[in-house]
Amino acid sequence: MSNVDPKVIVALDFEKEAEAMNLVSGLAAGECRLKVGKEMFTRFGPQFVTRLNNMGFEVFLDLKFHDIPNTVARAVAAAADLGVWMVNVHTSGGPKMMEAAVKSLESFGSDRPLLTGVTVLTSMDEEQLRSIGITVDVNQQVSRLATLARDCGLDGVVCSAREAAMLRSSLGSEFKLVTPGIRPKTADAGDQIRIVTPEDALKNGSSYLVIGRPITRAENPLEALRAINESIRNID
Ligand SMILES: O=c1ccn([C@@H]2O[C@H](COP(=O)(O)O)[C@@H](O)[C@H]2O)c(=O)[nH]1
Numbered sequence: 412m413s414n415v416d417p418k419v420i421v422a423l424d425f426e427k428e429a430e431a432m433n434l435v436s437g438l439a440a441g442e443c444r445l446k447v448g449k450e451m452f453t454r455f456g457p458q459f460v461t462r463l464n465n466m467g468f469e470v471f472l473d474l475k476f477h478d479i480p481n482t483v484a485r486a487v488a489a490a491a492d493l494g495v496w497m498v499n500v501h502t503s504g505g506p507k508m509m510e511a512a513v514k515s516l517e518s519f520g521s522d523r524p525l526l527t528g529v530t531v532l533t534s535m536d537e538e539q540l541r542s543i544g545i546t547v548d549v550n551q552q553v554s555r556l557a558t559l560a561r562d563c564g565l566d567g568v569v570c571s572a573r574e575a576a577m578l579r580s581s582l583g584s585e586f587k588l589v590t591p592g593i594r595p596k597t598a599d600a601g602d603q604i605r606i607v608t609p610e611d612a613l614k615n616g617s618s619y620l621v622i623g624r625p626i627t628r629a630e631n632p633l634e635a636l637r638a639i640n641e642s643i644r645n646i647d
Contacts, residue, residue: 415441417443418613418617418618418620418643419443419444419619419622419636419639419640420471420621420622421434421443421445421446421622422473422621423435423445423446423447423448423451423627424451424624424627425450425451426454428451428455431459434632434633435463435468437633438636440467440468440469442636442640444469444470444471445468445469445470445471446472446473446621446623447459447460447463447471447472449474449475452472452474457493460493460495461494464493469496469497471495471498471589472490472493472495472498472524475499475500475529476504477500477504477508478504478508480511480512481511483500484511484514485515487500487512487515487516487526488516491519491523496524496525497589498526499527499569499589500512500527500528500529500565502529502530503529503556506559506562509559509560509565512526513563513564513565525587526566527568527569528556528557528567529568529569530552530553531549531552531553531556531571533570533571533590533592534603534604535549535604535605536549536604536605549574550574553571553577554577556568557582558581558582561586566586566587567587567588567618568587568588568589569589569621570588571591571592571606572588572590572593572611572612572617572620573607575590575615576615576616578616579616588618588619589617589619589621590612590620591603591621592605592607593609593620593622594606594607595608595625595638598624598625601624609622609639610643610646613646613647614646620639622636622639626639
């Protein structure tokens, strides 16, 4: 299936580069985007991202930067130099950090990557929020962090699709909602808690669906991706 703005971002979380390439080499760039996270970037570095770019794929570099403003700004600019499509920071780094990240992309003009901010990890629930001293419920915390991200000039946030309808109505149609924790009905949740099916995520207003293990650990990953693409084909 060819798609000019593919909704699915496949999370390439593999121990071996060859395993990832085995999947990627069977894909057409229009079928999905690819996410490189902490595991593969730590093992295979920027060269791995460049390799995917050279094959025509748009890459979401999911390193969730969280540090002092100067360090994050420089890391975000380094990601832009690498030519990624999207890069992210943790919104809990605060407004000064997010504003510095936005500013660091000014010189890239229209070539800059999308900049998104992680709100509350999809593996967390209220109980875990309380254990780190956050006493409001998940929706309130996500809403607060997403609004802050929007006000700092970020292009969107990473959240669960459970919060997508709420954020879509408060933050408008252009703000990107990037949603991991996607699980087709029969898939294992694993360590994810705030899960949503691909169909419901798009109906709720998600912009992009981040999907890892339901595709990468499937017996036939290409078939699994194509079945998901087919299931969401007619959903706006
Ligand atoms: O809140 C978040 C932020 C990032 N992720 C990342 O997305 C993928 C999800 O993989 P699955 O195998 O589909 O669970 C993974 O790379 C996470 O690091 C997230 O899950 N939740």
